[in-house]
Amino acid sequence: MEKQTHKFERFYNYQNYQIIDCQTCGFRHLYPFPTESDLQRFYHDQYFREIKPFPYETVSPEFIAKQRQDALVNPNYLEIYNQVVGYIWTNHLKMVDVGCGNDLLALVFREQGWQTWNIEPNRDAAAYLAKYQLEVINQPVEAIIDFGLKDISFINLQFVLEHIREPETVLKFFNQIMVSGGVIRISVPNDFSEGQLAYLEHYGREPKWVNVPDHINYFTFDSLSRLLERTGFKEVYRTTNFPLELLLLAGKDYYHDEQERVQVGPFVRNFEMALFKTGRSSQLKKLYESLAAQGLGRCIYMYAVKE
Numbered sequence: 001m002e003k004q005t006h007k008f009e010r011f012y013n014y015q016n017y018q019i020i021d022c023q024t025c026g027f028r029h030l031y032p033f034p035t036e037s038d039l040q041r042f043y044h045d046q047y048f049r050e051i052k053p054f055p056y057e058t059v060s061p062e063f064i065a066k067q068r069q070d071a072l073v074n075p076n077y078l079e080i081y082n083q084v085v086g087y088i089w090t091n092h093l094k095m096v097d098v099g100c101g102n103d104l105l106a107l108v109f110r111e112q113g114w115q116t117w118n119i120e121p122n123r124d125a126a127a128y129l130a131k132y133q134l135e136v137i138n139q140p141v142e143a144i145i146d147f148g149l150k151d152i153s154f155i156n157l158q159f160v161l162e163h164i165r166e167p168e169t170v171l172k173f174f175n176q177i178m179v180s181g182g183v184i185r186i187s188v189p190n191d192f193s194e195g196q197l198a199y200l201e202h203y204g205r206e207p208k209w210v211n212v213p214d215h216i217n218y219f220t221f222d223s224l225s226r227l228l229e230r231t232g233f234k235e236v237y238r239t240t241n242f243p244l245e246l247l248l249l250a251g252k253d254y255y256h257d258e259q260e261r262v263q264v265g266p267f268v269r270n271f272e273m274a275l276f277k278t279g280r281s282s283q284l285k286k287l288y289e290s291l292a293a294q295g296l297g298r299c300i301y302m303y304a305v306k307e
């Protein structure tokens with residue numbers, strides 16, 4: 001299924017990898033692709049670094065009950081829910097959260113009468129989700145093809161698309177199992193944005209946001225929007241989060257300076273809380289929307305509708 005040729009003129013080097021500006025795919029990606037053994041080794045290490053520290057075996061029924069309660073009033077989940085029902089024009093209340101890790105967004109939808117599925121390849125995370133009586137498919141994202149899901153009206157892909165070898169094939173498949181007027185929400189890092197390119201060119205640095213070998217694809221707002229269009233979706237909304245590239249451009253190089261790096265989290269939190277606590281969340285929301293309109297901001301949050 002893989003395209004035999006990936007045409008490109010521009011490319012970037014990072015460690016032993018090459019990120020090409022692929023004219024065939026319309027977005028940047030690693031090329032040659034990482035080998036299966038590269039990826040297996042990586043995910044094995046990541047499992048012990050990131051997944052294992054979560055005490056899956058020892059979660060108590062009280063912990064689950066508390067998490068469930070918190071999820072139902074989680075402002076991020078509620079915002080997603082409200083946004084989705086605002087765009088949707090279908091009565092099929094079926095949602096799939098793909099590669100969700102420990103995320104409990106599906107609980108909010110289920111509470112509103114939706115039928116939900118969680119697709120999560122990690123066995124421990126899948127077992128954890130099952131403790132909430134969620135319908136969990138413990139398989140890689142690509143395996144969704146075999147599960148006979150149909151008439152889906154909302155698909156959530158949170159930080160998944162950058163990891164997938166054939167995002168176009170997967171999006172086309174999602175499009176086929178969705179109803180017309182259904183909504184897809186995608187979040188991915190905003191990589192090689194104009195702000196980041198200015199940093200590379202002005203400071204002569206390397207693209208440290210490249211994450212090898214697990215991040216295969218590197219999207220900008222526009223390349224993601226075009227990919228959605230090619231796979232049968234129409235973008236209806238985009239926003240971002242704090243534009244970390246502004247720090248890089250201002251000389252606060254948190255990629256190379258440990259002192260700067262530890263300050264990034266508090267800096268962003270202070271900024272957002274100052275607006276939030278003084279009743280200016282709507283200004284913050286508009287600020288991030290207007291940055292996204294210019295292709296800036298660290299991450300891409302995009303909603304699109306199946307036409």
Ligand SMILES: [Zn+2]
Pocket residue numbers: 005006007022023024025026029
């Ligand atoms: Zn390509």
